[in-house]
Amino acid sequence: MDLSITIVLIIITAISSYYGINNGAYMERCMFTPxxxxxxxxxxxxxxxxxxxxxxxxxxxxxxxxxxxxxxxEQILAYKFGGILGGV
Structure with a gap:
């Protein structure tokens, strides 16, 4: 199974959000407050x-x-800039 960048970002976001939803101090620390x-x-x-x-x-x-x-x-960026490690 190939892990795409999209899947990796979804996993990181899900873990961060789960932790933040259950920990108000962490949520407050990460919020965008100018x-x-x-x-x-x-x-x-x-x-x-x-x-x-x-x-x-x-x-x-x-x-x-x-x-x-x-x-x-990901496909558009790979086409425009090449794949990770030069298309490997």
Whole structure:
């Protein structure tokens, strides 16, 4: 079985969201809050906020949609820039 980048991102997002839904402090730490980002220089929130979701319904629908569109995006990027490791 080939693990695509889409599947890897779905797994990482599901784990992060599951942990965040069950741990309010982690969820709060990852949320995209511009004032806190600027005040505390927490620039990593630009990335971490993309891996958390408010609840399981939100997570399911986003990952369901991402599953179908992610493969197409991977194909377009591979065509335009070449595959991973030069097309291997």
């Amino acid at each position: 004032y806190i980002i600027k005040r505390n220089s927490q620039w990593e929130r630009f990335i971490t906020s993309g891996f958390i979701h408010k609840d399981y319904v939100h997570l399911f629908f986003n990952m369901f949609t991402f599953y179908f569109f992610g493969g197409v995006v």
